[in-house]
Amino acid sequence: MSGSRPRPVVTLCGSWRFAAEIQRLTAELTLAGHVVLAPVAVPREPTPDERERLADVHLRRVAMADEVLVVDVDGYLGESTRREVEHARACGVPVRFLSDQAPA
Secondary structure, eight states: TTSSOOOOOOEEEEGGGGHHHHHHHHHHHHHTTTTEEOOOOOOOOOOOOHHHHHHHHHHHHHHHEEEEEEEOOOOOOHHHHHHHHHHHHHHTTTEHHHHHHHHH
């Protein structure tokens, strides 16, 4: 990538009900040259301790990002996603919403 400007690190946030959209955006942004940090699906229901650990790790992904892209299909924001958006703003990380980019 000599001579090219590095793309921002993007952290995706959103409900796992939108897992297919998160995976699609991860691929699309990665192919465009971004480093993408996304939530991780586990193959079983996590324990309460694991759920807390996963949430903490994702907040760290948010803090590491150059920007956060919220996958808010139909404007939906769950409690965890709201917390991630608040954390990004508290860390000074710009936040974009997928619903703002959708064609009208």
